[in-house]
Amino acid sequence: MYQKITTRTSIETKPKTTAHLAQSMTLLNMGGGELEEEIQKNLAANPALEIDEVRRCAVCGSEIAHGTRCNTCMQRQIRSESPVVSFISTRERTTSFIDGDQQDYFEEINVDRQTLPEYILKQIGWNLSDPEKMVAANILTQLDDDGFVKIDVLELASYYHVPISTVEKVISQIQRADPIGSGCEDSQEAMLVQLDELEKNKPIPSGVKKIIADHYDALLRKHFKEIGRALNISQTKVEMAAQFISENLNPFPARANWGDFRNPIEEENTRLGQPDIILSFFEDDPQKAILLEIFQPYNSNLVLNNTYKMAIKESDKVTRDEMKADLNRASLFIKCIQQRANTILQLMEMLVGLQERFIREGDLYLKPITRAQIAKQMDVHESTISRAVSSKTVQMPDKKIYPLAIFFDRSLRIRTMIKEMISKEVKPLSDMEIMKKLEKMDISIARRTVAKYRDMEGIPSAHQRKEK
DNA sequence: CTATGGCACGGATT
DNA sequence: AATCCGTGCCATAG
Numbered sequence: 009m010y011q012k013i014t015t016r017t018s019i020e021t022k023p024k025t026t027a028h029l030a031q032s033m034t035l036l037n038m039g040g041g042e043l044e045e046e047i048q049k050n051l052a053a054n055p056a057l058e059i060d061e062v063r064r065c066a067v068c069g070s071e072i073a074h075g076t077r078c079n080t081c082m083q084r085q086i087r088s089e090s091p092v093v094s095f096i097s098t099r100e101r102t103t104s105f106i107d108g109d110q111q112d113y114f115e116e117i118n119v120d121r122q123t124l125p126e127y128i129l130k131q132i133g134w135n136l137s138d139p140e141k142m143v144a145a146n147i148l149t150q151l152d153d154d155g156f157v158k159i160d161v162l163e164l165a166s167y168y169h170v171p172i173s174t175v176e177k178v179i180s181q182i183q184r185a186d187p188i189g190s191g192c193e194d195s196q197e198a199m200l201v202q203l204d205e206l207e208k209n210k211p212i213p214s215g216v217k218k219i220i221a222d223h224y225d226a227l228l229r230k231h232f233k234e235i236g237r238a239l240n241i242s243q244t245k246v247e248m249a250a251q252f253i254s255e256n257l258n259p260f261p262a263r264a265n266w267g268d269f270r271n272p273i274e275e276e277n278t279r280l281g282q283p284d285i286i287l288s289f290f291e292d293d294p295q296k297a298i299l300l301e302i303f304q305p306y307n308s309n310l311v312l313n314n315t316y317k318m319a320i321k322e323s324d325k326v327t328r329d330e331m332k333a334d335l336n337r338a339s340l341f342i343k344c345i346q347q348r349a350n351t352i353l354q355l356m357e358m359l360v361g362l363q364e365r366f367i368r369e370g371d372l373y374l375k376p377i378t379r380a381q382i383a384k385q386m387d388v389h390e391s392t393i394s395r396a397v398s399s400k401t402v403q404m405p406d407k408k409i410y411p412l413a414i415f416f417d418r419s420l421r422i423r424t425m426i427k428e429m430i431s432k433e434v435k436p437l438s439d440m441e442i443m444k445k446l447e448k449m450d451i452s453i454a455r456r457t458v459a460k461y462r463d464m465e466g467i468p469s470a471h472q473r474k475e476k
Numbered sequence: 477c478t479a480t481g482g483c484a485c486g487g488a489t490t
Numbered sequence: 491a492a493t494c495c496g497t498g499c500c501a502t503a504g
Contacts, residue, residue, distance in 0.1 A: 242494060379490065394490055416489095419495085438479060454497050459480060469480060471504065 032344040036351060036392065039399035040284040043348075044305040050341055056334040057341065058313040059306055093290070094300035094357055096349050124148075124155055124190065131185040136178070139170050143178045147191060154260050155190030156198070189261035196224045199257045206256060211466045215241055216249045220257075227253070247411050248464055254409065283403035285356060285412065287367055294368050294405070300356055304349045310342050351388075355396050358382060359415050366415075367405065372425065376418040422451060423461045430462075436470040 038046060051057055064071055065078035072078045082095070125148035129141075136144060143164060150157045159179060165172045182191035188205050189198030199220050203212060219227055223235045227250060236243040284303055290296040312335060320331050359382070365373035379397060383390040400412040414420065426442060437445070439458040446453065462469070 244494070378488090390490065398490095440479075455479090456481090456498070457496055460496080463481085471479075 028340060028344065031340065032347050033395060035344050035348045036395040037398060039401070040303055040305065042399070043345075047305055047310070047345070050338075054334055054338050054341070056313050056316045056331070056338040058311060060309045060311045063309055093297050094302070094353060094360075096302045096304050096353060124151060128182055128185045128190065132181045135181065139168055140174060140178050143168055143170065143175055144182060147179065147182060151190065155187065156192055156194055158193050187258075187261035189258065195259035196220060198261055199253070199259060202257050202261065210256075211468045213249055213252050213464065213466045215239060215245060216252055219246065219249050220253065244413075245464075247413070251410065252466065283409045284400040285352070285402040287360070287402060288405050289368075292405075298360055298364070298367060298405075300353075300360055302349060302353050302356065304345070310345060312338055312342070351392065351396050352400070354386060355382065355393065358386060363415055370424075371420055372428075374415075374417065374421045376421065377416060378418075379416060419461060419464075422446070422453065423465055425449070425451075426458065426461055427465055427467070430467055430473075436473040438470045 035043065035046070051059070062071060065081055068078060068081055070078050125145075128148060129144060132144065133141060146164065146168075147157060147159060150159075159175075161172055161175050161179075165175045168175075179191060183189060183198075183201045184205060188202045192198040192201060200217070203217055203220065206212065218239060219235055223238060226232075226234050226238075232243050232246040232250065236246045239246075286299075286301040286303070288299045288301070290299055316331065317335065320328055320335075323331065360367065362377060363373075363375060366375065379393040380390050383393045386393070397412050397416065401409050402412045402414070403409045425446065429442060429445060430437065439455050439462065442458050442462075443453065443455045446458070467473075
């Protein structure tokens, strides 16, 4: 039997046992990645739990390849009048979704075919002496698929009879050629080089460098709290930094981008992780319905092992009790997982309804709301919302991934207003002047705060903007 | 002298 | 109870 998922099942509210309570809380707290690990762990530990390979549409019950409903039912729902269409989907779909996108991207850029080594050598060759060229060529042939390489500087220097400093110079030039960061040892180094180069044209929010240099692992796992604690800065500041990183830096510079000069970085932020929630427009048309997709690994396929269930009857009393316990644990786990999905779904439906303009028209229209308000409306405890929001990410229709907490960011609206103001300014506006302009628009914040927001957006001070 | 950034305090939020 | 965020005050850079 498959587990039936109906999108609308009300949460089986108020868990009965403390075990149930504890488990659903921890599960709700987890982001998609952690949840997946947790499921794997449970699958391994509990024989009563298994994945059903047959997947069925939650509406009509026909067999489907992925998601929770068949195409017909999906289409029907999407074409119906409702402005928001929500459904729970599974992990696999994300993967293929992103892979598909990237597939297209590859095909597009491969039009002017040129190997990465050639491309880089062309850029730096004119600047190199003959022995240096040899070194460069040697390094470039060693690049792996991602454009990374581990170089033994000493060995190379002695092989070509050049000083170590020469080899290092060549390496540095390779790293700084487009795509910036190839020839590095790994993503971490590549991103640091990119940051270095970026710094020449653009201010870098404080802390970004430290985070990459010293907390790279934690960053990958999105353990923002930890990083914040370690560096003694706020979690939101870390998240800001992370967002800056995913918008401006590319962990795999050479993987998709060679051939493209102008936008070396944009397209890639999907790499840093998959979102837990995807918002998009039906047919990509901002006028049409908003599609709300919640990702839940193995959602519809997590079931009780049927043979295990049967086997109970044929076993003796001692093992029977153990098996029963297994089954109980398994069904509890499934329930909790589903409850998690449901909570997130409800939350998102509410958020989408409330913040529709923000989703359709952008940052300027984000209404300031608090988790507490939502909790009240949904009639759940505040901490439930907190958990549901924490460590989740959402992909907006523009394909960019943000922390779900962005929906509760009270300053985003004002920050974008400031950004706009500055981009349209004739002469550089000082913080004080910005503050007064905002005042006229009914927003009263202190001058000091304007400065903070400016800093968050990586905009330099009025003086520094004058220099250009 | 003015604009900006650092530090720390207290109320609000989680 | 812990954390975040806006702000005021002060030092310092421009």
